[in-house]
Structure formats: structure tokens, C-alpha cells
Amino acid sequence: MSSGVAHFMEGIVAKNPAEKEFHQAVHEVVESIFPVIEQHPEFKKAGILERIVEPERVLMFRVPWQDDDGEVHVNRGFRVEFNGALGPYKGGLRFHASVNLGILKFLGFEQIFKNALTTLAMGGGKGGSDFDPKGKSDNEVMRFCQSFMTELHRHIGPDTDVPAGDIGVGGREIGYLFGQYRRLTNRFDAGVLTGKGLGWGGSLIRPEATGYGTVYFAQEMLGTRDESFEGKRVLISGSGNVAQFAAEKVMELGGKVISMSDSSGFIIDDAGMDQEKLQFVFDLKNKRRGRIREYSERFKGAEYHEGRGVWNTPCDVALPCATQNELTGEDAEILLKNGCIAVSEGANMPSTPDAVDLFVARKTLYGPGKAANAGGVAVSGLEMAQNSQRMSWTREEVDAKLHWIMKNIHSTSVETAERYGTPGNYVNGANIAGFLRVAHSMLDQGLT
Numbered sequence: 001m002s003s004g005v006a007h008f009m010e011g012i013v014a015k016n017p018a019e020k021e022f023h024q025a026v027h028e029v030v031e032s033i034f035p036v037i038e039q040h041p042e043f044k045k046a047g048i049l050e051r052i053v054e055p056e057r058v059l060m061f062r063v064p065w066q067d068d069d070g071e072v073h074v075n076r077g078f079r080v081e082f083n084g085a086l087g088p089y090k091g092g093l094r095f096h097a098s099v100n101l102g103i104l105k106f107l108g109f110e111q112i113f114k115n116a117l118t119t120l121a122m123g124g125g126k127g128g129s130d131f132d133p134k135g136k137s138d139n140e141v142m143r144f145c146q147s148f149m150t151e152l153h154r155h156i157g158p159d160t161d162v163p164a165g166d167i168g169v170g171g172r173e174i175g176y177l178f179g180q181y182r183r184l185t186n187r188f189d190a191g192v193l194t195g196k197g198l199g200w201g202g203s204l205i206r207p208e209a210t211g212y213g214t215v216y217f218a219q220e221m222l223g224t225r226d227e228s229f230e231g232k233r234v235l236i237s238g239s240g241n242v243a244q245f246a247a248e249k250v251m252e253l254g255g256k257v258i259s260m261s262d263s264s265g266f267i268i269d270d271a272g273m274d275q276e277k278l279q280f281v282f283d284l285k286n287k288r289r290g291r292i293r294e295y296s297e298r299f300k301g302a303e304y305h306e307g308r309g310v311w312n313t314p315c316d317v318a319l320p321c322a323t324q325n326e327l328t329g330e331d332a333e334i335l336l337k338n339g340c341i342a343v344s345e346g347a348n349m350p351s352t353p354d355a356v357d358l359f360v361a362r363k364t365l366y367g368p369g370k371a372a373n374a375g376g377v378a379v380s381g382l383e384m385a386q387n388s389q390r391m392s393w394t395r396e397e398v399d400a401k402l403h404w405i406m407k408n409i410h411s412t413s414v415e416t417a418e419r420y421g422t423p424g425n426y427v428n429g430a431n432i433a434g435f436l437r438v439a440h441s442m443l444d445q446g447l448t
């Protein structure tokens, strides 16, 4: 670490104690952009770096709700409005027991650069709650969402801040949140949330977008070495929204999906997934809300393993699509030893810093989350555009735009990495390209 970066990070840690994921996310970006700032005295003079690591606004609120037995519970709600230089704050809501301010600040910080890479007009934000949806009835989830929105509604709007889904927030939750927003405001502000149902302002391809986009990004990386998904063995972690549609696209491109996981364990299916197996996962995870273990009970030949270890099986391509820091340096060593050539991150910050260092040092085709999983928020941006037009585009039209955006993020990352003297380093390419767009916009807008 350069002494300048070390000094800067000391300040970040002192000012934001106990926010270790936020420190990690800032460190990775600052490593990439420090040399760029040295070359741009105007950024230094305007304090761009000092301002970009400080959220414009953080909201934190009580969310009281009653369970089906009438017992009262209190969770904590958050919205981090990190940077609005490019457009309304935009980013998902995460409902998971582990949620805290540090995790949402890391996610909001990543979102600034991710959204910039899409080229659309979206600032960066993130929110959520430490509410744990596991084992809750539909009615309990609805009452929680209504209580959460009862506070959040006064802070958001189609031109102000536009939340969407993330871990634990999918179509069901967006529906309940939208209903409550509409009731409180007496407005059908379609553009206030994305990931809506198709009948009431949602966009075709939004559910698929993150997973498809991660695979499109991997396809571009493979293309730089005249490779493709055809016949490749692919490990996928997670079994939620991102993992499911990554699996669908890999299969469509001729790859063989051999794993899925959840927080209890993982399955290895050496024969590879097919349409029937994928439909089973859709139903298991989106309707019955069961555990991935059931896959191995239903399909002969698939093994279930309790706990972690999904990266230990030989593969050509790895797609981490579960959560942060799920792929360690040790996992990265094993993947590379087993011949893995490409890693495309569907999740946000799934690789630990030592894993990232290893991928970069070994010249692995490594697509960091803020580039590789930008397809989700990109189609959220397209959903907002359709809502503004009061029109909806066809599946083909949205998918073509998503594909173009992912190709463009790939080529921009490649060109930027080259221009700044680190060819092949997608981490630097994505961080610098995203940063430059935000930094120039902040300069244009004066001291904000």
C-alpha cells in the first residue's frame, strides 16, 4: 500500500469505526484512483476524494411491526443517499439479519461507481433493514414492508431517490412497499421503485437482468481470449435472484452449471443443470422458500454438502452470486489450481481482498461486481425511462439494451485499464472509469 493510501485509510477507519466492509470497499477504490488523483490537481483542489467517501445523507429509523401472534418487534431501517451528482439516488434495499450501517455504506459506495459505469442518469444509494425474512409469513412480511415504507416514503420519489431489491427483497416485497407508498402519498409514482410487477409499471427483463448481465460480462471477458461458454463447467454460488438467472443464461450459451448454494450449504450436480432442474429451483426458492438441500433429494446424482466449500470443485468459470466475502484467498488458490480461467461477480464484493489480489496477479479474467453485476441497476434505469414515457418496451428491446450496456462496461473497463498503465486489470479499469464520470460531474456542480 502506498503511504498516501495508508494515510487516507487511517482517516477513514478513525472516522467510521467498526464499519469494516465500508473500509474494504473504500480501500479497493482508493488503491485504483489515488494515482489518477495525483495526475489531476483540479480533483485534489476540489476535495473530490474527501467528499466522495462521505454520504450526502444517511437516514436511520425505527421499524415497529407485529407478528401473526400480535407480538411487537422492532427493527432498524436505513437509507444511505450516498452521491447524487449523476441523478436521483439509486440502489436496492437489503433485508437480512446481518444488515448494519457499515454494510449499507459499502453497498451504497459501490453503487456510485457501478451506476456511473452504466452511462445512465443515476446517483448512488442503498438501504434496508436487519429484518430477517426467513420463516416469516406473507402477512408478516407485508406488515413489515408497510411499516418500513411509512417512514421511508417521505424521503424518496421518482426524481429524488429510487429504491429497488437486493438480498431478501424481491417482487413480493416491492409490491407491498409500492402499495404502501401509493396509499400514503395518493400518487401513482411508478418511477419511485424499480423491480415492480409487469402489470403495474415493471420492466420485462428486470428480474433476469443482474444474472444475465453477469454472464454477458463473462462472455466478453472470455471473448478476449477467443473462449466462450460452450462446454465450460461453471460454479455458481447462491440460489436467489442473481444465481437463478445467471444459471439460465449460462445454460442457454452452452455452459454446464454444476453448483448452487445457500447459507446452509451447497449442491454439486456433475451432470449439470437443465430446464427441469432450474424450474425446480425457481419454485423451491421463489414460491416454497425452501433450502437448496432439497435439490439433492429430488435429483439423483446431485450431492449436498453442509456449510461452505462450493469453490472446491474443479470448474472453468466461477460466478459468485450470494453475498460479500464469500470467496476467500484460499478459495481463489483452489479455483486457480483447478484451472478456473474466469470469475464474474454477480454479488457485491464477494471476493475478499486477498482473493482479488491473487486473481489480478495471476491475470485471471476477473470481473469485479461493480462492473459485472451492473446489469440489474442498468435495467432499473431502463424501467425508470419506461415509467417516464408511460410506455413499456418489448423483451427483445430491453435485453438488447442490457447486452449493449454490459459490452460497453467491458470495453470501457478494458480501455481505461490500458490508458492508466494496467492492461487487463478490470478492477482498476472499472474503478477509474466510474470515478472519472462522477468526479467530473461533481467538479461541474461546484462545492456540494
Ligand code: NDP
Residues within 6 Å of the ligand: 165, 166, 167, 168, 169, 170, 210, 238, 239, 240, 241, 242, 243, 261, 262, 263, 264, 321, 322, 323, 324, 326, 346, 347, 348, 373, 374, 376, 377
Ligand atoms: P436473494 O435474496 O434473491 O438471494 C441471495 C442468495 O444468497 C440466497 O441463496 C442466500 O441464501 C444467499 N446468501 C445470502 N447471504 C448469505 C450468506 N451470508 N452466506 C451464504 N449465502 C448467503 O438476493 P440476490 O440474488 O438479489 O442477491 C445476491 C447478491 O447479488 C447480493 O450480493 C446482492 O447485493 C447482489 N446484487 C443483486 C442485484 C439484484 O438486482 N438483485 C443487483 C446487483 C447485485 P439464504 O436463502 O440461505 O439466505
Ligand code: 2IT
Residues within 6 Å of the ligand: 090, 091, 092, 093, 111, 114, 162, 163, 164, 165, 166, 194, 348, 373, 374, 376, 377, 378, 380
Ligand atoms: O446491487 C445492486 O445493484 C442492486 N441491488 C440493484 C439496484 C437497483 O436499483 O436496481
